[in-house]
Amino acid sequence: MTDRKPRRSDATRAAILTAARERFAADGYERATIRAIAADAGIDPTMVMRYYGNKEKLFAAAAEIDIRLPDLTAVPRDQVGERLARHFLDRWEHDETMAALLRAAATNGGAAQRMREMFAQQLVPVVAPVVAEACPDPAQAPARAALVSSQVLGAALCRYVLRLEPFVTMPADEVTAWLGPTLQRYLTAADPAAR
Template sequence: MSASRRRDAPATRAAILDAARVLFSTEGLDRVTLRDIAAEAGVDPAMVIRYFGSKDGLFDEAARFDLRLPDLSGVTPDELGPALLPHLFEVWENNAGFLALLRAATTNRSAADKMLDLFVEQVAPALARAAVDRPGERAALLGSQVLGMVLSRYVLRVPPLVRMDRDELGAWLTPVIRYYLTSPAPGAPDDPA
């Protein structure tokens, strides 16, 4: 650890957060210790406690982020996938905090509650802007499909999903997004079934 890092509290705090996000996303909340995080950040474990109080406090901070989803109001049904997917791929592939939260949500009630809050506060309102009706149901159905794919590709690492590039996976996901947000609801007068 350099002398400048020891004296720079914001840099030390940021290094701890970065290390926590990486380790939580790759190893999971339950497997990672404060010592692991401290070693990854190049600090004494006491520094982690000093800045975050506990592993739970650190996870709470590491799993907090703004998805910054695009505004989908006025986007045509055929453009929903292309408008949404590039942003989502960036979150899934370049936001260790999101993957840490997703991984932890499968086994930890507090993390699952944080994931639900993220859906309720950020995802559902963004998707509701594009839904033709029943926005809550449509957002929940689409969210369940997308989270299942993200869990399968980025956490479980199901080989066929991992082998697909963004364009191929996007081609599969685009009609799903369009269907859930804009197709007639089952039993509706326009439902072709």
């Protein structure tokens, strides 16, 4: 139902998308040129326009991200933080699309909007039930999720974008060990002062 008849140009489409993700991840939105993307994909720049309309739509297609968050209700409450930290780190390590979106979101309004949508549609709902258990006010969920975002995005920024030295070489396990308790507190602490 959701898949259409396979087109002869599917290979080209995919090549464009792959090249676009690489370029957007490496250079950000403005510096990644359609010509460079087309060259990487081994085709003419015109094809990019034909298949994706314009640069903005190409980026939208390239930056389509599913965080694939696990079902946190199935995780022991006191391990939620570390579990989340590990998942995010793993996701970032294996999918350059995440870095592409982050880099672009810093200067491109559309990309920032996309990031906000990801937050609202994917992170908040998953996190809400966990927050609800430890905190009476259900309206707190977005704020808690935002705190989680800030630490996760900040770590990604330092590690994959700024390439801040201590953070780049630090083993993934150590990063999760440090971030885990932080996220745990953001999600399950009754108030900021509580542990």
